[in-house]
Amino acid sequence: MEVFPEHLFRREAGRLVAALTRLFGMHNxxxxxxxxxxxxxxxxxxWKFRGPPDDPEAWLLTAAKNRALDVLRRERTxxxxxxxxxRLLDSEWTLKPVVEELFHPLSIKDDQLRMMFSCCHPRLPExxxxxxxxxxxxxxGSGEIAAAxxxxxxxxxxxxxxxxKVLAGSAKLFELNDVDDFAARLAAVHRAIYLLFNEGYHGSxxxxxxxxEEAMRLAALLLDHPLAKTPATxxxxxLFCLHAARLPARVDAQGNLNALLDQDRSxxxxxxxxxxxxxxxxxxxxxxxxxxxxxxxxxAVHANASKAEDTNWGEIVALYDLxxxxxxxxVIALNRAIAVGQHEGPVRGLEELNAIRDRxxxxxxxxxxxxxxxxxxxxxxxxxxxxxxxxxxxxxxxPLEQRFFEQRAQSVRS
Amino acid sequence: MGDFLFIYRGGDNGAGTPExxxxxxxxxxxxxxxxxxxxxxxxxxxxxxxxxxxxxxxxKTVTDGPFAEAKDLVGGYTLVxxxxxxxxxxxxxxxxxxxxxxxxxxxxxxxx
Numbered sequence: 001m002e003v004f005p006e007h008l009f010r011r012e013a014g015r016l017v018a019a020l021t022r023l024f025g026m027h028n029x030x031x032x033x034x035x036x037x038x039x040x041x042x043x044x045x046x047w048k049f050r051g052p053p054d055d056p057e058a059w060l061l062t063a064a065k066n067r068a069l070d071v072l073r074r075e076r077t078x079x080x081x082x083x084x085x086x087r088l089l090d091s092e093w094t095l096k097p098v099v100e101e102l103f104h105p106l107s108i109k110d111d112q113l114r115m116m117f118s119c120c121h122p123r124l125p126e127x128x129x130x131x132x133x134x135x136x137x138x139x140x141g142s143g144e145i146a147a148a149x150x151x152x153x154x155x156x157x158x159x160x161x162x163x164x165k166v167l168a169g170s171a172k173l174f175e176l177n178d179v180d181d182f183a184a185r186l187a188a189v190h191r192a193i194y195l196l197f198n199e200g201y202h203g204s205x206x207x208x209x210x211x212x213e214e215a216m217r218l219a220a221l222l223l224d225h226p227l228a229k230t231p232a233t234x235x236x237x238x239l240f241c242l243h244a245a246r247l248p249a250r251v252d253a254q255g256n257l258n259a260l261l262d263q264d265r266s267x268x269x270x271x272x273x274x275x276x277x278x279x280x281x282x283x284x285x286x287x288x289x290x291x292x293x294x295x296x297x298x299x300a301v302h303a304n305a306s307k308a309e310d311t312n313w314g315e316i317v318a319l320y321d322l323x324x325x326x327x328x329x330x331v332i333a334l335n336r337a338i339a340v341g342q343h344e345g346p347v348r349g350l351e352e353l354n355a356i357r358d359r360x361x362x363x364x365x366x367x368x369x370x371x372x373x374x375x376x377x378x379x380x381x382x383x384x385x386x387x388x389x390x391x392x393x394x395x396x397x398x399p400l401e402q403r404f405f406e407q408r409a410q411s412v413r414s
Numbered sequence: 415m416g417d418f419l420f421i422y423r424g425g426d427n428g429a430g431t432p433e434x435x436x437x438x439x440x441x442x443x444x445x446x447x448x449x450x451x452x453x454x455x456x457x458x459x460x461x462x463x464x465x466x467x468x469x470x471x472x473x474k475t476v477t478d479g480p481f482a483e484a485k486d487l488v489g490g491y492t493l494v495x496x497x498x499x500x501x502x503x504x505x506x507x508x509x510x511x512x513x514x515x516x517x518x519x520x521x522x523x524x525x526x
Contacts, residue, residue: 044436
Protein backbone atom coordinates (compact mmCIF):
# COMPACT_ATOMS: atom_id res chain seq x y z
CA MET A 1 0.00 0.00 0.00
CA GLU A 2 1.17 3.50 -0.81
CA VAL A 3 1.56 5.95 2.02
CA PHE A 4 -1.97 7.10 2.67
CA PRO A 5 -2.53 10.86 2.80
CA GLU A 6 -2.94 12.00 6.40
CA HIS A 7 -6.40 13.23 7.37
CA LEU A 8 -7.78 12.34 3.92
CA PHE A 9 -11.11 11.16 5.36
CA ARG A 10 -11.85 14.29 7.28
CA ARG A 11 -10.67 16.66 4.57
CA GLU A 12 -12.76 14.88 1.95
CA ALA A 13 -15.69 14.89 4.39
CA GLY A 14 -15.45 18.69 4.48
CA ARG A 15 -15.33 19.03 0.70
CA LEU A 16 -18.18 16.61 0.08
CA VAL A 17 -20.49 18.06 2.74
CA ALA A 18 -20.05 21.47 1.12
CA ALA A 19 -20.89 20.14 -2.35
CA LEU A 20 -23.85 18.10 -1.13
CA THR A 21 -25.28 21.01 0.84
CA ARG A 22 -25.24 23.08 -2.32
CA LEU A 23 -27.24 20.30 -3.97
CA PHE A 24 -29.64 19.52 -1.12
CA GLY A 25 -30.01 23.04 0.30
CA MET A 26 -28.77 24.35 3.61
CA HIS A 27 -31.87 23.09 5.46
CA ASN A 28 -30.75 19.55 4.51
CA UNK A 29 -27.25 19.87 5.98
CA UNK A 30 -27.86 16.82 8.20
CA UNK A 31 -28.81 14.76 5.13
CA UNK A 32 -25.61 15.86 3.39
CA UNK A 33 -23.64 14.77 6.45
CA UNK A 34 -25.36 11.37 6.43
CA UNK A 35 -24.53 10.81 2.77
CA UNK A 36 -20.87 11.62 3.45
CA UNK A 37 -20.79 9.34 6.49
CA UNK A 38 -22.19 6.56 4.27
CA UNK A 39 -19.52 7.12 1.64
CA UNK A 40 -16.74 7.06 4.23
CA UNK A 41 -18.22 3.92 5.74
CA UNK A 42 -18.18 2.16 2.38
CA UNK A 43 -14.61 3.28 1.83
CA UNK A 44 -13.60 1.89 5.20
CA UNK A 45 -15.20 -1.47 4.42
CA UNK A 46 -13.86 -1.78 0.88
CA TRP A 47 -10.37 -0.38 1.48
CA LYS A 48 -9.53 -2.15 4.68
CA PHE A 49 -8.49 -5.35 2.90
CA ARG A 50 -6.25 -4.07 0.12
CA GLY A 51 -5.82 -0.41 0.97
CA PRO A 52 -7.28 2.54 -0.91
CA PRO A 53 -7.44 2.80 -4.73
CA ASP A 54 -4.98 4.97 -6.69
CA ASP A 55 -7.27 7.97 -6.54
CA PRO A 56 -9.12 7.74 -3.23
CA GLU A 57 -10.56 11.26 -3.56
CA ALA A 58 -12.25 10.36 -6.86
CA TRP A 59 -13.55 7.12 -5.38
CA LEU A 60 -15.15 8.94 -2.45
CA LEU A 61 -16.54 11.61 -4.73
CA THR A 62 -18.21 9.01 -6.95
CA ALA A 63 -19.60 7.16 -3.96
CA ALA A 64 -21.09 10.36 -2.54
CA LYS A 65 -22.41 11.44 -5.92
CA ASN A 66 -24.19 8.14 -6.57
CA ARG A 67 -25.68 8.12 -3.13
CA ALA A 68 -26.85 11.71 -3.66
CA LEU A 69 -28.57 10.72 -6.91
CA ASP A 70 -30.37 7.89 -5.09
CA VAL A 71 -31.53 10.28 -2.39
CA LEU A 72 -32.73 12.88 -4.89
CA ARG A 73 -34.66 10.34 -6.95
CA ARG A 74 -36.24 8.79 -3.89
CA GLU A 75 -37.14 11.96 -2.05
CA ARG A 76 -37.67 14.66 -4.63
CA THR A 77 -41.44 14.55 -4.32
CA UNK A 78 -41.47 14.58 -0.52
CA UNK A 79 -38.52 16.88 0.19
CA UNK A 80 -37.51 20.22 -1.26
CA UNK A 81 -33.87 20.52 -2.16
CA UNK A 82 -31.72 23.45 -3.23
CA UNK A 83 -34.18 26.22 -4.17
CA UNK A 84 -31.88 27.75 -6.77
CA UNK A 85 -31.65 24.45 -8.63
CA UNK A 86 -35.43 24.05 -8.44
CA ARG A 87 -36.92 22.08 -11.29
CA LEU A 88 -33.54 21.02 -12.66
CA LEU A 89 -33.53 18.24 -10.09
CA ASP A 90 -37.05 17.09 -10.98
CA SER A 91 -36.36 15.70 -14.41
CA GLU A 92 -34.02 12.83 -15.21
CA TRP A 93 -32.89 14.83 -18.27
CA THR A 94 -31.37 17.57 -16.18
CA LEU A 95 -30.69 15.79 -12.89
CA LYS A 96 -27.53 13.95 -13.89
CA PRO A 97 -25.79 16.79 -15.74
CA VAL A 98 -26.55 19.22 -12.89
CA VAL A 99 -25.15 16.82 -10.31
CA GLU A 100 -22.09 16.13 -12.48
CA GLU A 101 -21.44 19.85 -12.73
CA LEU A 102 -21.82 20.41 -9.00
CA PHE A 103 -19.27 17.71 -8.29
CA HIS A 104 -16.66 19.22 -10.57
CA PRO A 105 -13.53 20.01 -8.51
CA LEU A 106 -13.82 23.73 -9.28
CA SER A 107 -17.44 23.82 -8.17
CA ILE A 108 -16.54 22.03 -4.97
CA LYS A 109 -13.85 24.60 -4.26
CA ASP A 110 -16.44 27.37 -4.53
CA ASP A 111 -18.85 25.37 -2.39
CA GLN A 112 -16.23 25.12 0.34
CA LEU A 113 -15.90 28.91 0.25
CA ARG A 114 -19.68 29.34 0.30
CA MET A 115 -19.82 27.04 3.31
CA MET A 116 -17.01 28.92 5.04
CA PHE A 117 -18.86 32.21 4.54
CA SER A 118 -22.11 30.60 5.69
CA CYS A 119 -20.49 29.35 8.90
CA CYS A 120 -19.38 32.89 9.75
CA HIS A 121 -22.98 34.02 10.06
CA PRO A 122 -23.30 37.35 11.91
CA ARG A 123 -25.86 35.86 14.29
CA LEU A 124 -23.32 33.35 15.58
CA PRO A 125 -20.75 34.11 18.27
CA GLU A 126 -17.16 33.78 17.09
CA UNK A 127 -16.41 30.59 19.00
CA UNK A 128 -19.46 28.97 17.42
CA UNK A 129 -18.25 30.05 13.97
CA UNK A 130 -14.86 28.46 14.60
CA UNK A 131 -16.45 25.25 15.92
CA UNK A 132 -18.71 25.05 12.86
CA UNK A 133 -15.83 25.58 10.46
CA UNK A 134 -13.88 22.81 12.18
CA UNK A 135 -16.85 20.48 12.24
CA UNK A 136 -18.28 21.00 8.76
CA UNK A 137 -15.29 22.03 6.65
CA UNK A 138 -12.49 20.22 8.42
CA UNK A 139 -14.43 17.09 9.41
CA UNK A 140 -13.55 17.28 13.13
CA GLY A 141 -15.92 15.50 15.52
CA SER A 142 -17.13 17.36 18.60
CA GLY A 143 -14.82 15.30 20.81
CA GLU A 144 -11.85 16.26 18.65
CA ILE A 145 -12.83 19.93 18.75
CA ALA A 146 -13.25 19.75 22.52
CA ALA A 147 -9.78 18.23 22.86
CA ALA A 148 -8.25 20.96 20.73
CA UNK A 149 -9.95 23.76 22.65
CA UNK A 150 -9.57 22.15 26.08
CA UNK A 151 -13.32 22.34 26.64
CA UNK A 152 -16.01 19.77 27.38
CA UNK A 153 -17.41 17.58 24.62
CA UNK A 154 -21.02 18.14 25.67
CA UNK A 155 -20.59 21.92 25.54
CA UNK A 156 -19.06 21.76 22.06
CA UNK A 157 -21.82 19.43 20.87
CA UNK A 158 -24.46 21.84 22.11
CA UNK A 159 -22.70 24.82 20.56
CA UNK A 160 -22.51 23.09 17.18
CA UNK A 161 -26.13 21.90 17.28
CA UNK A 162 -27.35 25.42 18.09
CA UNK A 163 -25.21 26.94 15.36
CA UNK A 164 -26.47 24.45 12.80
CA LYS A 165 -30.02 25.50 13.58
CA VAL A 166 -29.08 29.06 12.68
CA LEU A 167 -27.53 27.82 9.42
CA ALA A 168 -30.62 25.79 8.58
CA GLY A 169 -32.63 29.00 8.83
CA SER A 170 -31.20 30.14 5.50
CA ALA A 171 -32.33 28.12 2.51
CA LYS A 172 -29.05 28.16 0.65
CA LEU A 173 -25.34 28.63 1.04
CA PHE A 174 -23.87 32.13 1.12
CA GLU A 175 -23.83 33.56 -2.40
CA LEU A 176 -20.31 34.64 -3.33
CA ASN A 177 -21.48 37.05 -6.02
CA ASP A 178 -23.49 39.09 -3.59
CA VAL A 179 -20.98 41.93 -3.62
CA ASP A 180 -22.64 44.01 -0.89
CA ASP A 181 -22.46 41.36 1.82
CA PHE A 182 -19.20 39.94 0.63
CA ALA A 183 -16.73 42.36 2.23
CA ALA A 184 -18.36 42.28 5.66
CA ARG A 185 -18.61 38.51 5.66
CA LEU A 186 -15.04 38.13 4.41
CA ALA A 187 -13.85 40.08 7.46
CA ALA A 188 -15.73 37.63 9.71
CA VAL A 189 -14.16 34.70 7.83
CA HIS A 190 -10.71 36.23 8.34
CA ARG A 191 -11.35 36.55 12.06
CA ALA A 192 -12.60 32.98 12.39
CA ILE A 193 -9.59 31.43 10.67
CA TYR A 194 -7.26 33.79 12.53
CA LEU A 195 -8.77 32.52 15.81
CA LEU A 196 -8.40 28.96 14.59
CA PHE A 197 -4.73 29.51 13.80
CA ASN A 198 -4.09 31.24 17.14
CA GLU A 199 -5.77 28.46 19.04
CA GLY A 200 -3.38 26.07 17.36
CA TYR A 201 -0.35 28.29 17.81
CA HIS A 202 -0.87 28.98 21.51
CA GLY A 203 -2.53 25.73 22.50
CA SER A 204 -0.65 23.05 24.33
CA UNK A 205 -1.95 19.77 22.97
CA UNK A 206 -0.65 17.71 20.10
CA UNK A 207 -3.50 18.79 17.82
CA UNK A 208 -1.93 22.25 17.92
CA UNK A 209 -0.13 21.97 14.62
CA UNK A 210 -3.17 20.42 12.97
CA UNK A 211 -5.31 23.47 13.77
CA UNK A 212 -2.65 25.73 12.26
CA GLU A 213 -2.56 23.54 9.16
CA GLU A 214 -6.35 23.68 8.82
CA ALA A 215 -6.36 27.48 9.14
CA MET A 216 -3.69 27.68 6.45
CA ARG A 217 -5.60 25.31 4.18
CA LEU A 218 -8.77 27.38 4.49
CA ALA A 219 -6.85 30.61 3.96
CA ALA A 220 -5.38 29.11 0.79
CA LEU A 221 -8.92 28.51 -0.50
CA LEU A 222 -9.58 32.24 -0.07
CA LEU A 223 -6.41 33.04 -2.01
CA ASP A 224 -7.66 30.90 -4.87
CA HIS A 225 -10.83 32.90 -5.37
CA PRO A 226 -10.60 36.20 -7.29
CA LEU A 227 -13.08 38.01 -5.03
CA ALA A 228 -11.65 36.66 -1.79
CA LYS A 229 -8.02 37.32 -2.71
CA THR A 230 -7.94 40.76 -1.11
CA PRO A 231 -4.87 42.51 0.36
CA ALA A 232 -6.11 41.52 3.84
CA THR A 233 -6.35 37.86 2.78
CA UNK A 234 -2.80 38.00 1.42
CA UNK A 235 -1.60 39.60 4.66
CA UNK A 236 -3.38 36.96 6.74
CA UNK A 237 -1.73 34.19 4.71
CA UNK A 238 1.65 35.93 5.07
CA LEU A 239 1.13 36.10 8.83
CA PHE A 240 0.24 32.39 9.00
CA CYS A 241 3.33 31.40 7.00
CA LEU A 242 5.69 33.55 9.07
CA HIS A 243 4.30 32.26 12.36
CA ALA A 244 4.06 28.65 11.21
CA ALA A 245 7.70 28.86 10.15
CA ARG A 246 8.63 29.21 13.83
CA LEU A 247 6.62 26.20 15.01
CA PRO A 248 9.54 23.74 14.78
CA ALA A 249 11.61 25.93 17.13
CA ARG A 250 8.80 26.91 19.48
CA VAL A 251 9.00 23.73 21.49
CA ASP A 252 12.35 22.01 22.14
CA ALA A 253 13.18 18.30 22.15
CA GLN A 254 12.09 17.99 25.80
CA GLY A 255 8.71 19.51 24.95
CA ASN A 256 9.46 22.85 26.61
CA LEU A 257 8.30 26.19 25.30
CA ASN A 258 11.03 28.42 23.85
CA ALA A 259 10.57 32.20 23.92
CA LEU A 260 10.96 33.88 20.53
CA LEU A 261 14.31 35.42 21.45
CA ASP A 262 15.74 32.11 22.67
CA GLN A 263 14.67 30.06 19.68
CA ASP A 264 17.21 28.31 17.48
CA ARG A 265 16.45 30.27 14.33
CA SER A 266 18.16 27.74 12.11
CA UNK A 267 15.18 25.51 12.87
CA UNK A 268 12.70 27.97 11.42
CA UNK A 269 11.16 26.68 8.22
CA UNK A 270 12.93 28.67 5.49
CA UNK A 271 10.41 27.82 2.82
CA UNK A 272 7.54 29.17 4.90
CA UNK A 273 9.55 32.29 5.75
CA UNK A 274 10.14 33.12 2.10
CA UNK A 275 6.54 32.30 1.17
CA UNK A 276 5.38 34.59 3.97
CA UNK A 277 7.63 37.42 2.82
CA UNK A 278 6.46 36.96 -0.77
CA UNK A 279 2.78 37.10 0.25
CA UNK A 280 3.42 40.12 2.45
CA UNK A 281 4.93 41.89 -0.57
CA UNK A 282 1.87 41.04 -2.64
CA UNK A 283 -0.44 42.27 0.11
CA UNK A 284 0.97 45.79 -0.05
CA UNK A 285 -1.64 47.13 -2.44
CA UNK A 286 -4.75 49.20 -1.92
CA UNK A 287 -5.22 52.00 0.55
CA UNK A 288 -5.91 50.15 3.74
CA UNK A 289 -3.49 48.39 6.04
CA UNK A 290 -5.36 45.73 8.03
CA UNK A 291 -4.22 44.51 11.45
CA UNK A 292 -3.05 41.38 9.60
CA UNK A 293 -0.71 43.54 7.50
CA UNK A 294 0.86 44.99 10.63
CA UNK A 295 1.10 41.67 12.47
CA UNK A 296 2.64 40.06 9.40
CA UNK A 297 5.07 42.98 9.06
CA UNK A 298 6.14 42.50 12.70
CA UNK A 299 6.63 38.79 12.09
CA ALA A 300 8.66 39.68 8.98
CA VAL A 301 11.02 41.89 11.01
CA HIS A 302 11.69 38.93 13.30
CA ALA A 303 12.07 36.60 10.32
CA ASN A 304 14.63 38.93 8.74
CA ALA A 305 16.85 38.90 11.82
CA SER A 306 19.09 35.85 11.64
CA LYS A 307 20.08 36.36 15.29
CA ALA A 308 17.81 37.71 18.03
CA GLU A 309 20.35 40.51 18.66
CA ASP A 310 19.94 41.73 15.08
CA THR A 311 16.23 42.48 15.53
CA ASN A 312 15.21 45.96 14.41
CA TRP A 313 13.26 46.85 17.55
CA GLY A 314 12.68 50.44 16.47
CA GLU A 315 10.72 49.24 13.48
CA ILE A 316 8.77 46.78 15.60
CA VAL A 317 7.77 49.50 18.07
CA ALA A 318 6.62 51.70 15.17
CA LEU A 319 4.52 48.85 13.76
CA TYR A 320 2.97 48.19 17.18
CA ASP A 321 2.08 51.88 17.42
CA LEU A 322 0.13 51.59 14.17
CA UNK A 323 -1.45 48.30 15.21
CA UNK A 324 -2.54 49.75 18.53
CA UNK A 325 -4.28 52.57 16.69
CA UNK A 326 -6.27 50.04 14.60
CA UNK A 327 -6.88 47.65 17.45
CA UNK A 328 -6.47 49.18 20.92
CA UNK A 329 -6.19 45.90 22.82
CA UNK A 330 -4.21 45.52 26.05
CA VAL A 331 -2.46 42.41 24.69
CA ILE A 332 -1.08 44.41 21.78
CA ALA A 333 -0.07 47.18 24.19
CA LEU A 334 1.75 44.54 26.24
CA ASN A 335 3.69 43.32 23.22
CA ARG A 336 4.49 46.89 22.30
CA ALA A 337 5.85 47.56 25.80
CA ILE A 338 8.08 44.48 25.54
CA ALA A 339 9.42 45.80 22.23
CA VAL A 340 10.04 49.22 23.83
CA GLY A 341 11.94 47.42 26.61
CA GLN A 342 14.18 45.83 23.97
CA HIS A 343 14.61 49.06 22.06
CA GLU A 344 15.07 51.64 24.83
CA GLY A 345 16.00 49.53 27.84
CA PRO A 346 14.16 47.81 30.69
CA VAL A 347 13.27 50.97 32.64
CA ARG A 348 11.39 52.41 29.66
CA GLY A 349 9.75 49.02 29.08
CA LEU A 350 8.49 48.92 32.67
CA GLU A 351 7.13 52.47 32.33
CA GLU A 352 5.19 51.40 29.27
CA LEU A 353 3.92 48.23 30.95
CA ASN A 354 2.64 50.22 33.90
CA ALA A 355 1.04 52.77 31.60
CA ILE A 356 -1.13 50.28 29.65
CA ARG A 357 -4.69 51.45 29.68
CA ASP A 358 -7.18 48.68 30.67
CA ARG A 359 -4.29 46.66 32.07
CA UNK A 360 -6.76 45.24 34.59
CA UNK A 361 -8.02 43.24 31.61
CA UNK A 362 -4.64 41.49 31.66
CA UNK A 363 -5.18 40.40 35.26
CA UNK A 364 -5.45 36.74 34.28
CA UNK A 365 -3.01 36.84 31.38
CA UNK A 366 0.22 35.16 32.57
CA UNK A 367 2.44 36.91 30.04
CA UNK A 368 1.81 40.29 31.68
CA UNK A 369 3.48 39.42 35.03
CA UNK A 370 6.04 37.43 33.03
CA UNK A 371 6.95 40.56 31.04
CA UNK A 372 7.23 42.55 34.29
CA UNK A 373 9.49 39.83 35.65
CA UNK A 374 11.79 39.78 32.60
CA UNK A 375 12.22 43.55 32.70
CA UNK A 376 12.75 43.68 36.49
CA UNK A 377 15.37 41.00 36.03
CA UNK A 378 17.17 43.16 33.50
CA UNK A 379 17.12 46.16 35.83
CA UNK A 380 18.78 43.89 38.41
CA UNK A 381 15.87 43.49 40.81
CA UNK A 382 15.86 39.71 41.23
CA UNK A 383 13.45 39.73 44.17
CA UNK A 384 10.74 41.56 42.24
CA UNK A 385 11.38 39.36 39.19
CA UNK A 386 10.87 36.27 41.32
CA UNK A 387 7.62 37.65 42.68
CA UNK A 388 6.23 38.34 39.21
CA UNK A 389 7.34 34.98 37.83
CA UNK A 390 5.46 33.33 40.69
CA UNK A 391 2.30 35.25 39.74
CA UNK A 392 2.74 34.20 36.12
CA UNK A 393 3.20 30.60 37.22
CA UNK A 394 -0.05 30.73 39.18
CA UNK A 395 -1.87 32.02 36.09
CA UNK A 396 -0.42 29.44 33.65
CA UNK A 397 -3.21 28.00 31.49
CA UNK A 398 -1.61 24.75 30.41
CA PRO A 399 1.29 22.46 31.34
CA LEU A 400 3.47 23.97 28.62
CA GLU A 401 3.15 27.47 30.08
CA GLN A 402 3.50 26.08 33.57
CA ARG A 403 6.84 24.44 32.80
CA PHE A 404 7.99 27.56 31.00
CA PHE A 405 7.32 29.92 33.93
CA GLU A 406 8.69 27.37 36.38
CA GLN A 407 11.98 27.33 34.53
CA ARG A 408 12.13 31.09 34.31
CA ALA A 409 11.39 31.39 38.03
CA GLN A 410 14.06 28.78 38.80
CA SER A 411 16.71 30.54 36.72
CA VAL A 412 16.25 33.64 38.90
CA ARG A 413 16.63 31.64 42.09
CA SER A 414 19.94 30.06 41.14
CA MET B 415 0.34 -26.70 8.34
CA GLY B 416 -3.32 -26.01 7.64
CA ASP B 417 -5.72 -23.49 6.14
CA PHE B 418 -8.14 -21.48 8.23
CA LEU B 419 -10.95 -19.14 7.33
CA PHE B 420 -11.26 -15.91 9.32
CA ILE B 421 -14.89 -14.86 9.28
CA TYR B 422 -15.38 -11.27 10.42
CA ARG B 423 -18.62 -10.53 12.23
CA GLY B 424 -19.98 -7.17 13.29
CA GLY B 425 -17.84 -4.14 14.03
CA ASP B 426 -17.34 -1.04 11.89
CA ASN B 427 -20.96 -0.03 11.79
CA GLY B 428 -20.16 3.44 10.56
CA ALA B 429 -19.83 5.07 13.93
CA GLY B 430 -17.01 7.51 14.54
CA THR B 431 -15.49 10.65 13.16
CA PRO B 432 -13.79 10.66 9.75
CA GLU B 433 -10.40 10.65 11.45
CA UNK B 434 -11.31 7.62 13.57
CA UNK B 435 -12.62 5.79 10.50
CA UNK B 436 -9.43 6.49 8.60
CA UNK B 437 -7.35 5.22 11.52
CA UNK B 438 -9.48 2.05 11.68
CA UNK B 439 -9.09 1.47 7.96
CA UNK B 440 -5.33 1.92 8.27
CA UNK B 441 -5.06 -0.48 11.19
CA UNK B 442 -6.86 -3.16 9.15
CA UNK B 443 -4.55 -2.79 6.15
CA UNK B 444 -1.45 -2.82 8.32
CA UNK B 445 -2.67 -5.89 10.28
CA UNK B 446 -3.34 -7.82 7.06
CA UNK B 447 -0.08 -6.62 5.56
CA UNK B 448 1.75 -7.89 8.64
CA UNK B 449 0.12 -11.33 8.30
CA UNK B 450 1.08 -11.37 4.62
CA UNK B 451 4.71 -10.54 5.37
CA UNK B 452 4.88 -13.50 7.75
CA UNK B 453 3.51 -15.77 5.00
CA UNK B 454 0.14 -16.39 6.64
CA UNK B 455 -2.12 -15.03 3.92
CA UNK B 456 -3.37 -17.57 1.39
CA UNK B 457 -6.16 -15.34 0.12
CA UNK B 458 -6.76 -11.82 1.44
CA UNK B 459 -10.44 -12.41 0.96
CA UNK B 460 -13.02 -9.69 0.57
CA UNK B 461 -15.47 -7.49 2.39
CA UNK B 462 -19.14 -8.42 1.94
CA UNK B 463 -21.93 -5.96 1.21
CA UNK B 464 -24.48 -6.20 4.04
CA UNK B 465 -27.41 -5.95 1.61
CA UNK B 466 -27.97 -9.30 -0.12
CA UNK B 467 -30.56 -11.97 -0.83
CA UNK B 468 -31.33 -15.20 0.98
CA UNK B 469 -32.62 -18.19 -0.97
CA UNK B 470 -34.44 -20.67 1.25
CA UNK B 471 -36.55 -23.78 1.42
CA UNK B 472 -37.59 -26.35 -1.12
CA UNK B 473 -39.61 -23.62 -2.82
CA LYS B 474 -36.36 -21.65 -3.18
CA THR B 475 -37.96 -18.46 -1.94
CA VAL B 476 -35.78 -15.42 -2.47
CA THR B 477 -35.93 -12.72 0.20
CA ASP B 478 -33.88 -9.64 0.99
CA GLY B 479 -31.41 -10.19 3.75
CA PRO B 480 -29.80 -11.48 5.79
CA PHE B 481 -31.21 -9.20 8.47
CA ALA B 482 -29.09 -10.58 11.25
CA GLU B 483 -28.21 -8.40 14.21
CA ALA B 484 -25.36 -6.08 13.28
CA LYS B 485 -22.99 -7.86 15.64
CA ASP B 486 -23.66 -11.25 13.97
CA LEU B 487 -23.57 -10.09 10.37
CA VAL B 488 -20.65 -11.48 8.36
CA GLY B 489 -18.70 -8.51 7.03
CA GLY B 490 -15.89 -10.32 5.22
CA TYR B 491 -13.42 -13.18 5.24
CA THR B 492 -9.72 -13.99 4.83
CA LEU B 493 -8.03 -17.34 4.13
CA VAL B 494 -5.03 -17.83 6.40
CA UNK B 495 -2.43 -20.57 6.62
CA UNK B 496 -0.52 -21.54 9.75
CA UNK B 497 0.54 -24.54 11.79
CA UNK B 498 -2.59 -25.21 13.85
CA UNK B 499 -5.94 -23.90 15.05
CA UNK B 500 -4.48 -22.52 18.27
CA UNK B 501 -1.99 -20.41 16.37
CA UNK B 502 -4.66 -19.27 13.90
CA UNK B 503 -6.71 -18.01 16.84
CA UNK B 504 -3.61 -16.31 18.20
CA UNK B 505 -3.17 -14.50 14.86
CA UNK B 506 -6.83 -13.45 14.87
CA UNK B 507 -6.27 -11.61 18.15
CA UNK B 508 -4.44 -8.87 16.25
CA UNK B 509 -7.53 -7.99 14.20
CA UNK B 510 -8.71 -4.37 14.70
CA UNK B 511 -12.34 -5.56 14.64
CA UNK B 512 -12.25 -5.96 18.43
CA UNK B 513 -11.86 -2.20 18.90
CA UNK B 514 -15.23 -1.79 17.17
CA UNK B 515 -17.01 -4.54 19.11
CA UNK B 516 -16.88 -7.23 16.42
CA UNK B 517 -15.58 -10.79 16.48
CA UNK B 518 -13.53 -13.18 14.35
CA UNK B 519 -14.66 -16.74 13.82
CA UNK B 520 -11.70 -19.02 13.04
CA UNK B 521 -12.66 -22.20 11.12
CA UNK B 522 -10.24 -24.87 9.90
CA UNK B 523 -10.68 -25.77 6.23
CA UNK B 524 -11.37 -29.53 6.15
CA UNK B 525 -8.80 -31.52 4.20
CA UNK B 526 -9.75 -33.75 1.29
